Amino acid sequence: MTDESHDIATFSARITPEGNMDILSQKEVELLRNTSIGGLHEVFRACSLAVLNSGGHGDNARLLHEKYKDFDIQVIEQERGIKLEVHKAPVSAFIDGEIITSIKDQLFCVLRDIIYVHNEINSNSQFDLESGENITNAIFHILRNAQVFYPGGVMPNLVVCWGGHAIQYDEYEYTKEIGYQLGLRELNIITGCGPGAMKGPMKGATIGQFKQRKYDGRYIGITEPGIIAAESPNPIVNELIIMPDIEKRLEAFVRAGHGIIIFPGGPGTMEELLYILGILLHPKNEEIPFTVILTGTRDNKAYFESIHNFIGLTLGYKAQQNYKIIIDDPAMVARTMKKGLKDVELYRRKTSDAFYYNWMLHIDQEFQRPFNPTHENMSKLQLDKNQETHHLAANLRRAFSGIVAGNVKEDGIKAIEEHGKFQLSGDKQIMQAMDELLQMYVEQHRMKLAVDEYIPCYEIIE
Numbered sequence: 001m002t003d004e005s006h007d008i009a010t011f012s013a014r015i016t017p018e019g020n021m022d023i024l025s026q027k028e029v030e031l032l033r034n035t036s037i038g039g040l041h042e043v044f045r046a047c048s049l050a051v052l053n054s055g056g057h058g059d060n061a062r063l064l065h066e067k068y069k070d071f072d073i074q075v076i077e078q079e080r081g082i083k084l085e086v087h088k089a090p091v092s093a094f095i096d097g098e099i100i101t102s103i104k105d106q107l108f109c110v111l112r113d114i115i116y117v118h119n120e121i122n123s124n125s126q127f128d129l130e131s132g133e134n135i136t137n138a139i140f141h142i143l144r145n146a147q148v149f150y151p152g153g154v155m156p157n158l159v160v161c162w163g164g165h166a167i168q169y170d171e172y173e174y175t176k177e178i179g180y181q182l183g184l185r186e187l188n189i190i191t192g193c194g195p196g197a198m199k200g201p202m203k204g205a206t207i208g209q210f211k212q213r214k215y216d217g218r219y220i221g222i223t224e225p226g227i228i229a230a231e232s233p234n235p236i237v238n239e240l241i242i243m244p245d246i247e248k249r250l251e252a253f254v255r256a257g258h259g260i261i262i263f264p265g266g267p268g269t270m271e272e273l274l275y276i277l278g279i280l281l282h283p284k285n286e287e288i289p290f291t292v293i294l295t296g297t298r299d300n301k302a303y304f305e306s307i308h309n310f311i312g313l314t315l316g317y318k319a320q321q322n323y324k325i326i327i328d329d330p331a332m333v334a335r336t337m338k339k340g341l342k343d344v345e346l347y348r349r350k351t352s353d354a355f356y357y358n359w360m361l362h363i364d365q366e367f368q369r370p371f372n373p374t375h376e377n378m379s380k381l382q383l384d385k386n387q388e389t390h391h392l393a394a395n396l397r398r399a400f401s402g403i404v405a406g407n408v409k410e411d412g413i414k415a416i417e418e419h420g421k422f423q424l425s426g427d428k429q430i431m432q433a434m435d436e437l438l439q440m441y442v443e444q445h446r447m448k449l450a451v452d453e454y455i456p457c458y459e460i461i462e
Contacts, residue, residue: 008067010088014076015099017083017108024075024082028115032075040118043225047110047242048073050228052086052093054103054235062410064229075111084111106233106240109146113242116145121244132365139243139252140357146241148220148256149356156258156344156355158220159337160190162272163197163263165231166446174297174330175200175263181334183208183217187341190257192249193221193240194231197263202236220256224249230408245370246401250275255358259291259340261333262323264300266446267407267438271400273307273323275367277315278393280322284362289347291340292323295333306440313433314396315389366394373402373412375419378458383426383434399424399434406457407448416457425461435460 024032031040049071053064072087084107093103120141121127127138143149159182163175179189179201189205191198202219209217221237224246233240243249253260254276262273276292279285294304304325311319326333345355353360371377381395402422405412416422425431438458441447447454 009091010068010071011091011094012087012089013085013094013097013099015084015086015104015107017104024077024115026077028119029075029077029082031118032111032115040114044110044114045071045073047114047225047228048086048107049089050232051103051106051110051240052089053229053232054100054106055092055232062413065410084108100235102235102238106237109240110242113142113146117142117242117244120145132363132368135248135365135368136251136255136359136363139248139255142243142248143241143252143256143357146239148239148241151354151356154355156341156348157187158190158218158257159187159201159341160253160257160260161197161201161263162192162253162260162265162269164265164269164446165194165196165198166266166448167196167264170297171264171300172196172200174295174328176204177330178261178263178295178333179204179206180208181330182337183210183214184212185334185338186212186214187334187338188218188220190220190222190253192227192231193223193233193237195234197265197269198231199234199236200263201261202234206236222249222252226405226409226411229410247368247370251363251368254279254290254361254363256356258344258358259337260293261337262292262294264296264303264446266441267400267403270307270437271397271404273311274393274397274400277311277319277322278367278390278397279361279363281315281319281390281393282362282364287347288358288361289340289343290361291337291343293333293336294323294325295329296327298328301327303440303444306437310433310437314430315393319389319393364390364394366391367397371398371401373398373405373415373422375415375422378402378422378424381424381426383424383430385427385430396430396434403438403458412457421457421459423459423461428462431460431462 032044033041035041049068068090070088074085076083076085093099121138128134175197183205186209189202191201205217218239219236220239221233222241222243224243243252260276262269280290296304308320348355351360381399383395406416406422442454
């Protein structure tokens with residue numbers, strides 16, 4: 001049923017699942033109907049709206065929720081299973097009165113993950129999430145429940161692609177060409193599932209794999225409730241996973257993926273780069289092969305020089321040795337990654353580690369524990385060199401994570417409105433390098449989509 005909500009075209013309908021999450025217990029239905037603040041319904045509604053907004057433009061979670069403030073979704077119990085009833089949903093999710101199949105599949109992935117995390121992780125004494133080992137185990141269980149793992153004879157072939165959702169057209173086309181080259185080599189893609197540098201590699205890989213007559217390509221999107229509204233899943237994603245928070249999302253990437261390609265982006269992309277560098281810099285991970293490639297068009301050369309200089313000034317030469325920069329050569333990127341995946345295969349055969357989950361990678365708890373970017377927590381971050389390099393990487397990662405929250409996450413935007421800008425202070429050289437990098441993001445319009453003038457959510461104090 002089509003209706004008009006505040007001059008916005010919306011649609012209401014009942015949706016039937018196909019094979020996945022078509023049965024819920026009465027207790028689970030009650031949990032999803034609980035509309036109290038902090039209840040499962042609130043999370044389910046927010047994630048579902050993001051999925052239904054697939055293809056929408058914008059990265060402000062608050063604006064999306066305000067635009068569709070009358071939207072709701074309810075689980076309807078029936079004798080033979082369940083249906084979902086959506087009320088005043090974005091009309092773009094439907095075609096001729098029927099919900100688009102990929103969006104329907106993603107809706108039930110949201111339902112699957114929210115229920116599983118609540119019942120089997122958060123409410124299960126087996127998972128003491130204060131322990132790093134248990135956090136890693138919980139991530140494994142979430143991914144296994146989502147059927148991410150193919151434990152048979154499948155060789156390492158999952159390439160993580162990170163990069164900005166706010167990128168230029170030529171940069172987007174370049175990400176597609178990279179995906180095409182990966183697809184020709186029958187490699188699969190994991191991204192943050194949104195638009196821009198997350199969508200491009202998937203789109204390119206579909207063509208490359210099709211030319212090799214490979215019809216079971218995997219386009220895995222991993223997100224979390226705080227970011228999904230700002231980065232709605234793109235329609236190519238055929239395996240969507242909702243992790244509980246950003247830290248578990250990042251760990252899921254590096255545990256399930258076998259190598260990483262990083263495209264131009266903003267503070268969120270820098271957060272991801274600092275995350276993987278902080279892990280690879282830990283002495284326990286020195287022998288573990290993990291290819292990280294930074295790549296873009298020839299016009300991105302200065303961008304990557306700035307990134308490289310920032311890493312050198314903050315984390316040092318050793319950190320710079322943990323990635324390769326390849327400019328304007330998609331075939332070289334794909335060949336380098338293919339060789340890196342072979343190294344992963346040989347190492348895991350030698351150490352008897354699983355192909356499908358990187359159990360041996362050591363991740364300190366400072367990279368695992370959720371960071372709440374409050375004004376107090378942001379101001380207390382230790383941003384100086386009086387600590388081991390991987391600890392500094394963890395704190396820099398938190399700083400950029402807070403900037404992402406202040407830019408696009410609903411809670412972060414509200415905090416900035418109520419208390420002013422986040423204040424970041426530390427070593428003079430580090431803060432100057434950070435200020436210059438962030439200014440580059442502003443000048444290149446990499447902070448947010450669809451804003452004429454970016455107003456910083458942060459303040460650098462030397």
